[in-house]
Structure formats: structure tokens, C-alpha cells
Amino acid sequence: MSEVETLAPFDPGEAVGKRERAKAANRAAILDAARRVFGQLGYEATSVRDIIRGTDLASGTFYNYFKSKEEVFEALQDDGARRFRPILRAQAEAAETVEDYVGAAICAYFEFLAAEHAAGSSLSHGPTHDDTPEMRAVFEEVRGAIAAIIASGRAPQIDAEYFAAAAIGLSREVGQRMIRRTPCDIEGAAAFCANLILDGLNGLPNSK
Amino acid sequence: MSEVETLAPFDPGEAVGKRERAKAANRAAILDAARRVFGQLGYEATSVRDIIRGTDLASGTFYNYFKSKEEVFEALQDDGARRFRPILRAQAEAAETVEDYVGAAICAYFEFLAAEHAAGSSLSHGPTHDDTPEMRAVFEEVRGAIAAIIASGRAPQIDAEYFAAAAIGLSREVGQRMIRRTPCDIEGAAAFCANLILDGLNGLPNSK
DNA sequence: CGGTGAAGTTGACGGCCCGTCATGATCGCG
DNA sequence: CGCGATCATGACGGGCCGTCAACTTCACCG
Numbered sequence: 001m002s003e004v005e006t007l008a009p010f011d012p013g014e015a016v017g018k019r020e021r022a023k024a025a026n027r028a029a030i031l032d033a034a035r036r037v038f039g040q041l042g043y044e045a046t047s048v049r050d051i052i053r054g055t056d057l058a059s060g061t062f063y064n065y066f067k068s069k070e071e072v073f074e075a076l077q078d079d080g081a082r083r084f085r086p087i088l089r090a091q092a093e094a095a096e097t098v099e100d101y102v103g104a105a106i107c108a109y110f111e112f113l114a115a116e117h118a119a120g121s122s123l124s125h126g127p128t129h130d131d132t133p134e135m136r137a138v139f140e141e142v143r144g145a146i147a148a149i150i151a152s153g154r155a156p157q158i159d160a161e162y163f164a165a166a167a168i169g170l171s172r173e174v175g176q177r178m179i180r181r182t183p184c185d186i187e188g189a190a191a192f193c194a195n196l197i198l199d200g201l202n203g204l205p206n207s208k
Numbered sequence: 209m210s211e212v213e214t215l216a217p218f219d220p221g222e223a224v225g226k227r228e229r230a231k232a233a234n235r236a237a238i239l240d241a242a243r244r245v246f247g248q249l250g251y252e253a254t255s256v257r258d259i260i261r262g263t264d265l266a267s268g269t270f271y272n273y274f275k276s277k278e279e280v281f282e283a284l285q286d287d288g289a290r291r292f293r294p295i296l297r298a299q300a301e302a303a304e305t306v307e308d309y310v311g312a313a314i315c316a317y318f319e320f321l322a323a324e325h326a327a328g329s330s331l332s333h334g335p336t337h338d339d340t341p342e343m344r345a346v347f348e349e350v351r352g353a354i355a356a357i358i359a360s361g362r363a364p365q366i367d368a369e370y371f372a373a374a375a376i377g378l379s380r381e382v383g384q385r386m387i388r389r390t391p392c393d394i395e396g397a398a399a400f401c402a403n404l405i406l407d408g409l410n411g412l413p414n415s416k
Numbered sequence: 417c418g419g420t421g422a423a424g425t426t427g428a429c430g431g432c433c434c435g436t437c438a439t440g441a442t443c444g445c446g
Numbered sequence: 447c448g449c450g451a452t453c454a455t456g457a458c459g460g461g462c463c464g465t466c467a468a469c470t471t472c473a474c475c476g
Contacts, residue, residue: 044278070252098409102409126335127334127335155409156409158400158409159400161385162382162385162397162400163404163409165381165382165384165385166378166381166382166400166401166404168381169377169378169379169380169381169382170374170377170378170381171377172377172381173373173374173376173377173378173380174370174373174374174377176373177369177370177373189370192366192367192370192374193374195408196371196374196405196408197404197408197409198408198409199407199408199409200403200404200405200406200407200408201306201310201363201364201366201371201405201406201407
């Protein structure tokens with residue numbers, strides 16, 4: 001068939017070769033199916049074949065893109081982390097004080113979490129692996145932001161690694177509970193966490 | 209062979225039928241092998257056959273005791289939780305104030321964690337499932353203790369569920385880091401967590 | 417005691433999933 | 447065009463899965 005391409009050989013922006021596009025599409029198709037199937041069958045129960053059956057690809061093709069279902073899951077998780085990191089970064093740059101940063105970062109996290117949850121993200125059904133590159137990057141982002149604030153003298157000289165770990169672990173766990181509650185009060189949960197981290201137990205307002 | 213049993217038909221304490229003893233021994237052998245193999249091959253990589261090969265039992269026997277390797281792992285985790293719960297309970301009973309309880313509980317947890325780690329517990333290599341009965345019981349233990357203290361007016365009326373989740377998540381994450389550090393400063397890490405929870409960021413001493 | 421039935425173990429079996437690979441189709445490029 | 451590189455395909459051997467019929471061992475009773 002005569003292509004329009006002859007009249008538009010240049011595709012402004014990104015559209016590169018057909019080959020490359022197919023690759024990206026296949027990878028996306030696998031990730032998409034994985035998201036769906038993980039959510040449907042649960043992480044443990046899904047097999048590589050289940051995932052590939054969710055696409056129109058052959059079983060062998062899977063292994064051109066991923067080594068195992070574990071790797072697919074990590075890719076999904078990394079995807080989330082990669083999308084969240086810039087948000088976190090923006091909070092760090094906008095924040096003047098530790099209080100600002102902690103409050104904003106947790107609020108951003110909870111909003112992100114709620115959005116992912118609403119979108120039916122299957123990530124809650126699998127084993128959260130913290131040792132993937134993007135997850136480490138998120139941790140480092142937080143640790144770095146805290147360390148920077150400490151270095152500028154706007155916070156006490158505490159152990160930044162422990163503090164980051166504490167804030168993340170705390171937010172994670174409370175976030176899980178928040179999502180399970182209906183209605184899901186993002187503001188309330190974020191305020192709870194921020195107050196606890198900044199002023200401790202005695203800084204928490206008397207509520208509920 | 210003439211049995212001594214005829215002279216000692218009563219076994220003071222526990223020694224019941226041979227059958228029952230064998231069952232317990234088999235179950236223990238499987239759990240033992242699982243602990244070993246999980247630690248050696250990693251959770252994902254180990255198969256039911258790997259576990260059973262670590263015993264002198266036949267493959268079919270495994271399924272008389274557990275449904276899958278997931279169930280074995282949960283049993284191991286539950287075992288840890290079951291051993292830790294009384295410790296936690298003791299702290300709750302001994303504690304006069306929230307400050308006491310939070311400090312003592314975290315310290316106890318970190319000591320438990322360090323001991324398990326030193327004993328080569330394979331639990332760090334698997335997916336921590338919070339929805340097992342014993343794990344829920346541990347959470348409820350903490351939530352209950354906090355709620356009791358609140359009810360007695362010795363703590364502000366905060367959301368006990370969120371607070372328990374926060375304390376647990378925080379301790380878990382910091383505990384992971386603590387174990388990775390050498391030397392492993394249990395006291396220091398526990399103090400960090402307790403101070404953070406009780407007085408917040410500004411209550412933390414300037415250290416490190 | 418010896419016999420009997422329940423309880424539990426064994427390992428072989430069919431079925432499924434794994435990861436690989438030879439084959440063939442498709443694309444980019446000279 | 448035509449050639450080489452790239453990649454999809456699905457069949458294949460191997461391994462693990464969970465089951466099950468046969469067998470062994472134990473507890474109980476007459």
C-alpha cells in the first residue's frame with residue numbers, strides 16, 4: 001500500500017523505526033497484562049504463561065523482555081517509583097523547613113498511593129522489594145533531602161539514614177491502613193504522620 | 209523385644225503415643241529443613257522438593273503437613289511472632305506510662321530481631337506477610353496496649369490503630385537498617401525510635 | 417497375645433510450567 | 447532489491463507440582 005510516510009518521512013518528536021516501536025509496544029503489552037493478571041490471580045499464583053496469555057504474544061517472546069515474573073513485578077514497582085520520584089523531588093525543592101518537607105512529602109505520597117490504588121494497581125498484592133534500583137533511588141532521595149536540610153543547619157544533626165527509614169516505614173504502614181478505610185481521609189492520615197514525626201506522640205492532636 | 213514400657217506404662221509429663229511423637233518430629237523436621245533451605249537458596253528459588261530433600265521424608269509426606277512452601281514460610285513467620293508476643297505482652301504489663309511502653313517494646317523488638325538474625329533466621333529472605341493470624345495478633349497486641357493506656361487517661365486520645373501501625377512500620381524499617389550496620393547498636397537504634405515517636409524530630413538528640 | 421482397622425508414609429505418575437532454541441518472518445540499510 | 451540483523455514463534459526436554467494406590471506401622475480390643 002502506498003504509505004503516507006513518503007510525504008512525511010520526518011516524524012517530529014519521537015516516532016522512530018517500526019522495529020523499535022514494536023519492541024516498546026510488546027514490552028508495554030507484557031507489563032499491562034502483568035498488572036492485570038497480578039491483580040486478578042495474585043502474585044504467587046500467576047505464572048509467566050498466565051501473563052503472556054494476557055497478550056497476543058508467544059511464550060518465548062516473554063523472555064526477550066524479562067527473565068522471570070519477579071523481574072516483571074520489579075519493573076512495575078520501579079515504574080511506580082520512577083513516576084513518584086520527581087514529585088518527591090519537587091517537594092524537596094519547594095520546602096523551606098524540615099516541617100514543610102516532611103508534611104509535603106507524606107501528603108504527596110499518600111495522594112500517589114490513593115491514586116494508584118484507585119487505578120487498581122496490583123502492587124499491593126506482591127512482595128515489595130526495596131532493593132530494586134528505583135526503590136533505592138527513592139530512599140536516597142528522601143535521605144538526601146533530609147541530609148541537605150540538616151547540613152544547612154535547619155534541622156538537628158540526626159542520623160539521616162535512620163530518619164529517612166523511619167519516615168518511610170511509618171508512612172508505608174499508615175498508608176496501608178488509610179487505604180483500607182472508607183472514606184479514605186488522605187489529609188487526616190498525612191497530618192497524623194507529619195505531626196507524629198515532627199512533634200512525637202505528645203504533638204498529636206486529640207482526635208478519634 | 210521385651211519393653212521397659214511394661215515397667216513404666218505411665219510417662220510423667222508428656223510422652224504420648226509413638227504416632228503422635230512421629231508427627232511432631234516430622235513437622236519439626238520439615239520446618240527445620242525449610243529454615244535452612246530458605247536461608248540458603250532464597251525464598252523464591254526454593255521448591256517444595258528442595259525442602260523435603262533436606263529431610264529423610266518422601267515428597268508426598270510434605271503435603272500431609274503443609275499445602276505449599278508459602279504455608280511453610282508462614283508457619284516459620286508465625287513461629288517467630290508466637291515467640292515474640294509474650295515478650296511484648298510482658299512489656300505492656302510492666303509499663304506504667306506510654307513512654308515506658310514504647311521504649312521497652314521497641315527495645316525488646318530490636319533484641320529479638322538481632323537474636324533471630326544472629327541465629328541465621330531465613331525470614332529476611334522472604335515476603336513478610338502481615339495477614340497471617342499470629343502477625344495480626346502481634347499488631348492487635350500493640351494496638352490494644354496503646355488503646356488501654358489511652359483509655360486510662362495516661363496518653364492523649366489519638367488513633368490507636370494508626371499509632372500502632374506507625375510505630376511498627378517505623379521500627380521495622382529502622383530495624384532492618386540497624387541489623388545491616390556493624391557494630392549493631394541495639395540501644396542506639398531503640399533510643400532513636402523511641403525518642404522520635406515520643407517527642408518527634410525535635411526531641412531527637414544531636415548524634416552521628 | 418494376635419488380629420483388625422485406622423493413620424501415615426512412600427514413590428511413581430500424569431499434568432503443567434519452565435526456559436531454550438532452531439526456524440522463519442520482518443525490518444533496516446546499502 | 448537483496449542481504450544481514452533482529453526478533454517472534456511454538457515445540458521440546460526437563461523439572462516440579464500435587465495426587466494416589468499400595469504398603470507399613472501403630473493403637474486398640476476381644
